[in-house]
Amino acid sequence: MTQQPLFSESAIDAPRPIKVVVVGAGFSGIIAGIRFLQRVKNVELTIYEALNGVGGTWFANRYPGLACDIPSHCYQLTFHEKTDWSSFYVQGPEILAYLETVVDKYNLRPFIKLEHRLTSAIWSEDTGKWNLTIQRPSTDSANQVEEFQTDADVLFTGIGGLSRWKWPDVKGLHSFKGKIIHSAKWETGEGDPAGPWEDTVQSWKDKKVGVIGVGSSALQIVPALQPKVQLLRNYVRGQTWISFPFLGDRAEQLGMGTTETNYKFTDKDKERFRDPAYYKDFRRDLESDLNSLHVVTLKGHPMQEGGRTTFKADMLKRLEPRPDIAEHLIPDFPICCRRLTPGPGYLEALCQDNVEFIPTEIEQILPNGIETVDGKIDELDVIVCATGFDTSFQLPFPIIGRGGVQLSEKYKPHPKTYLSVAVDGFPNWFQSLGPNAAVGSGSLLIVIERQVDYAVEATLKLQREHLKSMEVKTEAVEDWDAYLEHHFEKTVFSEKCRSWYKQGLSEGRVVALWPGSCLHAVRALEHPRWEDYTYESLNGHKNRFFWAGNGTTVAEETPGADRAWYLSQVDFPPVPLHQA
CATH class of the missing domain: 3.50.50.60 (FAD/NAD(P)-binding domain)
Known part of the structure; x- marks a missing residue:
């Protein structure tokens, strides 16, 4: 029997190949595509989108009057600003056009496979990979579909809680x-x-x-x-x-009328917004x-x-x-x-x-x-x-984790997650807009950005430390579930009213909302608690320092590389104005 080497023979910072599959090309999938490609080296990335266009809900929905119900200037990415929104509450086609410009700016289209629908995801304990079945239009007939198999070291889903519509239960x-x-x-x-x-x-x-x-x-x-x-x-x-309309002090700044239901930005407004400091x-x-x-x-x-x-x-x-x-x-x-x-x-x-x-x-x-x-x-x-959605988070395809456990069963009688991004029994899987990920107030997009950041950091840990899998602990999930239960008792969400926050019921468990403010979610996801996870090493390596490699760095092994890179990353401390 061949004995496994105690340590990796590569440089400590040489990234091992890692394959990431993203499901969905809405806001979540687009942000994920950008950040995984930016931050994870030696990554093979594919984004599978079931529809025949990017944009997620903004592509799927085309009903009359479709619009965002928070201010347009708050419904954009932190790193891709748009200064020429047409109105305070912007129409759906304009948001879709914005998303398409983001996809093109960051050259994501080569990584996106349209009309490719995930139909099953099964965790392989032997390989430490997700085995995925993808359905796509057949190359033989325009009216038929075909399936193929692929796999992923990391699975990231951005499916959305209101993406599964259904006809209302009305007789006849x-x-x-x-x-x-x-x-x-x-x-x-x-x-x-x-x-x-x-x-x-x-x-x-x-x-x-x-x-x-x-x-x-x-x-x-x-x-x-x-x-x-x-x-x-x-x-x-x-x-x-x-x-x-949510206008606040900005109404006076722009000369908006206080009785308008949806202010249309003037050419003068847009000219002001072109000033970076003002905007x-x-x-x-x-x-x-x-x-x-x-x-x-x-x-x-x-x-x-x-x-x-x-x-x-x-x-x-x-x-x-x-x-x-x-x-x-x-x-x-x-x-x-x-x-x-x-x-x-x-x-x-x-x-x-x-x-x-x-x-x-x-x-x-x-x-x-x-x-x-x-x-x-x-x-x-x-x-x-204009009603009828499946808000149970029961997905229309099986996700099967460790030991054959099905996510559909795991989410009964109500979904339980860890910080809405991970589930025990489902290693190397992260999600955005899952159970308890939406916000009752504030910017949803900054929460999505931070959920993506979390998944990217987890992927970097898997890659950096040569890990086969990372899986959140059951006790961490249970503790978070208890925190949820405690928090919502203090809020109006637990009052009697029919809402998709509670799976369309008047009373019951709040399954859609984050237990706190938008800013609370941002802080909670900012510094991952890696101690809440269990880990498996690649190829059965037992020494926790296997990842330390051969004692060198990539810069030392690469001719002409910068071997003083740390001088470009200096954190200069501020000098006190007055000496003690």
């Missing part, structure tokens, strides 16, 4: 003889489905349209369709808070304000109570022509209990003559329309389901 849904459309799969059969949504509703001016839902999608679809249809009926089961201060102040709202989510906090009073007064004012709608729509639960959105134009659209607000429960869908529980039948030509 598919008996409807007119057009029935889900907001997450906007297909009308008219015009170019890949083009602007306006091209698909040109013939709707004589149509009666029903929109089911009062979530963020419905709040955008209703005002977008209202001017283009004969009659719009909005079927609303629950209640929701509508916030006024830096503008964005920093705006994002700082956004990140200061966490206290609103705490039970009994003065800002929670004050916000509730302010939002109610604003909604009553905007619904002045229709006080009956205000009576049904304004909640009795705290603000932020379910996702808070500005919904530009939604309340105003409800007050238009061609809109009917229907708070009565739906009994069933009929071939010609919708019947409500009071027996009333509304005839319709088009039904839009």
